[in-house]
Amino acid sequence: MFDFLADHRANLCGGSHLSRRQFLQAGVLGAAGLSLPQYLAAKQAGGVKPGHDQRSCIMIFNLGGPSHIDLWDMKPDAPSEIRGPFKPIRTKSPDIDISEILPLHAKIADKFSLIRSCYHSGAAVHDAGWQIMQTGRRFTGGINTPHAGSVASYLMRQRSDLPPFVVLPELMGRGGGNLPNGQAGGFLGKAFDPFELLADPSVENFNVPDLLPPDQIGAARLERRRTMREIVDGAVRNFEASEDARLYDDNFAAAYRIMTSPQARSAFDLSKEPKKIRERYGMNRVGQCMLLARRLVENGVRFVTVNTFLTVFNELSWDIHGSKPFINVDQMKGEVAPMYDQAYSALIEDLDQRGMLEDTLVTGLCEFGRTPKVNPAGGRDHWPQCFTVSFAGGGVKGGRVIGKSDPIGGFPAERPVTPGDVVATIFHSLGLDPNSHLPGPAGRPFPLTDFGTEPVKELFA
């Protein structure tokens, strides 16, 4: 066993000096998180704080860039070309007013808090925002930084046979750019990429594709197949130096564990949920993904990303430019916002009722906000200079507003918060020490978060 903190080269992308056996151990665990001794070592070294063993995170990523001014940072006193068509309503929290198109949020506003002064300095294109918000760092060429979930699955102990990091329903697709978009393990290696569901849990008889062997393959044959595969695969050594090839081996081992674990199978089985609960979340992809996220966390997954939408082109998303192929404000009001309102409020309520909210951080992120001024098509365009993100559970106190935007929602007016701060806040909730280090490219120690970034500690006080 190697000490992963003492030897920064002992990671999956630079592990060429490891023996095959060591590698297999590291790899299998890698694809499934740290082993207990590694975890304890990490904990001792300050990587994971005590008292956070049960912590998990559900990161909701609102693809398209929701309009903060129309949703959670309304400007009723601004001129009409700024304030838009919607009115604010009162909520259960005296500090939070919210848009009339999010009525269910209003009823649980004591459970979540908003940061109204988030901004980033990346390009105002979708992929750039995905990358910067999910990794906390802007890609400038060269070093591809990992998703917060990959970092968590690298540092936190595996709690079950399930993969530590899952993305529902699948990775966000084309956003128009051609650079890393922050949804994967980056320099930590592909072993820390998320497990992708690749299915829509709202369809009838939903199953995780290929989770179980065909009926004719019973336990004995499954075992024989595994033995045979090892005979063949052990014969050639050409693959030792290839990361992709090593990873295939790890994936086979991890897949075998999932297939043979009743807990893993049951976690994905939405038919075990009462109809009433399923309907409370909404019988659509967004709702059922949120429900599945809860089941996965319940069964030991550390980090779940729920992508509410998958592309901005010709499909529903938050990208209200007002002209084709994007959506318009009426679609947001009539379809997108109600769906999200229902699913999000159901998730928070459900976690709360099950006593899981204290240990489950739910964060609602997005790639940017939208222009203060309504455009000629009646929509709003990309605006990374100021937007709102939400936090609930995982130690966060609800009903607060942190930070403030200027009178038109154009720039942060108080307490500006960067993507680095957002990701540091996630790490803080999970009990990861932002001052610890990851094994970076070429073995260079890479800080969990950059100098100058801080968790938004007011959320927890």
Place this chain on the structure above:
Amino acid sequence: MRKGGSWTALIVGALSISTAVAGELRLLPEQVQLTGSEARHRVRAFRFEDGFAGPVEKANLKSGNPKVVKIDSAGTLIAVGNGETTVTALASDGSKATTAVRVKGIDVPHEWSFRNHVQPVLMKGGCNSGACHGALAGKGGFTLSLRGYDPEGDFFSITRGARGRRVEVANPAYSLLLTKPTAATRHKGGKVIDPNSRDYRILAEWVAAGAKGPTDEDARLDHIEVLPEQSLLKVGDKQPLIVRAHYNDGRVEDVTHWAKFTSSNEVVAFVDDKTGIVSVVGHGEGAVTAWFDSKIVIARVTSPFENQIAESVYSKAERRNFIDDLVLAQLNRLNLKPSPRTNDSEFIRRVYLDTIGVLPTAEETGAFLASKESNKRGKVIDHLLSRPEFVDYWSYRWADLLMINGRLLRPEALKSYYMWLRGCIESNTPWDEIARQLVTATGSSLENGATNFFAVNQDPETMAENVSQTFLALSINCAKCHNHPLEKWTNDQYYGFANLFARVRGKGWGGDPRNGDGMRTLYVEPRGDLIQPRTGKPQIPAPLDGEPLTPDATDDRREHLAEWLTSPDNPYFTRAVANRVWAAFFGIGIVDPVDDLRASNPASNEPLLASISDHLAKSDYDLKSLMRTILQSETYQRSSMTVPENESEERYFSHYYPRRLMAEVLYDAISNVSGVPGDFNAVKLQDGSEQKTEFYPKGTRALQLYDSAVSSYFLKTFGRNERAIACECERSNQPSMVQVLHLSNGVTVNDKLTKKESRASILAKDTRPNAAIIEDAYLSCLSRKPTPQETSQFEKLFADTPEAEKQMVVEDLFWALMTSREFLFQH
């Protein structure tokens, strides 16, 4: 003080100085011309060996005539009086080097130029960066063009915006242009310019002199250079760079201070963006890009691996052609040992998969392994290049790039486009001819399939972007809104290029691409222009950096484009395709990614890319000839087994790099080995609905599909190119758990194995000894015989199984073979 002036110790900041190495001492630059009293130029001493500079050398500097030039403590030459002299560097070992210096124009009153001095200062301060005033909407009401691409606009904004408060000619220090960046007044961007700096003085003196704007008479930047161009360094070394700007009035200025630096390979070297000092952190070859005023230049840094390798390893290595010479030269420089030649089983499997995308049959493998002919590898290569499957495979690969996609085209148009491409591959049409036919295509979409190239992107801007991406591997999209921040392409060049397509029209274009029968007619209007939105006027049509056209000529502008595109003088065209072909065989381009040939993404082995490009151009763009040369090289035929002295490298071709088979090849291999072909009978449209297709009879292989929209969970999961944009990057060969679950549990492998016509079912009934069955299965799946150990292990498993379950155990044998990495990977 000694006669002739004093020696100045050349101190270069906090640079670590390596111990002196052998080689000729040179003081760079070797000639300096200082024009005017403000002229400054730094010099640095290096030792050179074989054209490579060693780490910067500690040396004392002396001016031959302090009345002409003096030297400050940082090693910067300062103009004093008109005349000529030399500056001499004296190294600690007594060796000397000189720089010739000429000073002139000292008596001409000095004036700072807005274009050539003020703009670089704003650039260096980050004022016009995308995060600050260079953002489209500016910041705090002050807008500059991104990285200063629009001097006229910026001048207006500085001198006329904010009611003129930005410049106070009578009292320059009160100009917002000076109080803001020094944070003397509240500035959200903080302090970016020091009031005691030369940059401050430039801005202040420019304001004081009347804040004159850019003029047509200003000297224009012609090109920039970097010194030293290539350095041979060790981990821990720090190397300073010098960037020089050459203007069209003959002046050459030291602009190091205003240049922007980035490292293309941070695993090898970092660069300090402010100072241009390179720090070597790893082994390999890296490049540092210096950007100044939309010009780019590259400095290369070589940091050899710490291996002990005898010279004879390289001198005695097998060489088949120039590829091997150039690869070995680099391996030698980097201290990397080449892996030995691959064995025959690996070779035949590899060359089949890479050349025609199919596995060799057990018979073909058997015959090849048995053959004693000395040139049997060469013969297989020639045979494969003329096989019909060659046409399937390469049509499929190029169709990725040409976006032959049923979500964008109606079935008949799609088929016509594919058949046109297929015809080109079948007749080995030269690549320049393919390009010409595509970019100048006119007529019916069903009769001339090439016209569909324009039907998938129907506006001039996207046409321009796609032509550039497809044939030049250059993304010019950024330049649509502003000068390309990483490249030399300007906003004007973008619109000039796009204007070449302004007259291309399609009868029936527009609307939903799925409507109608797909019959469209492409024609070219005799007039019409695309408006450059920044100026509100048409941009003179010109192919990027090519000669402009006469705007009112009525002939098809695309003819001119095709001339420029395919001209031997266009470096990008040949390099782009040569690099794509190379990457198809090695899994990684010499420039990587292959869709990104911008100057700031340099080749891992520039002489190699230059030579294969040259080879391709000389053979009149015969792609097969290039493929043959690659396949015959010893470099291609190296083992995928690493040796300790090359195991960590994946860029310099010291060994063959294993990679997962591409989705379609893997699918076909599974069909082929199992003996059960697939079914492709539906196309998935944009809205997720499926539509039946009858294009593909039973037995069609995945590589024979025209279309990336054909429904297939397998192909999607294994990362086929969805052909939504013109980019090979859309294809993914990355492994994932989902793929593993599908191979293990999914229908693709399991259903094929259990069919009664499957090879497993047939072999299960075979009455020969089990060893023969096992050997057959190995030969068809892995193109090799089982090792004695493997045979005995499987024989035992077979023997333990009741005869009634023989079918199952044979199925399991095939399953194990088909899910092994040896099967899934090209190696």
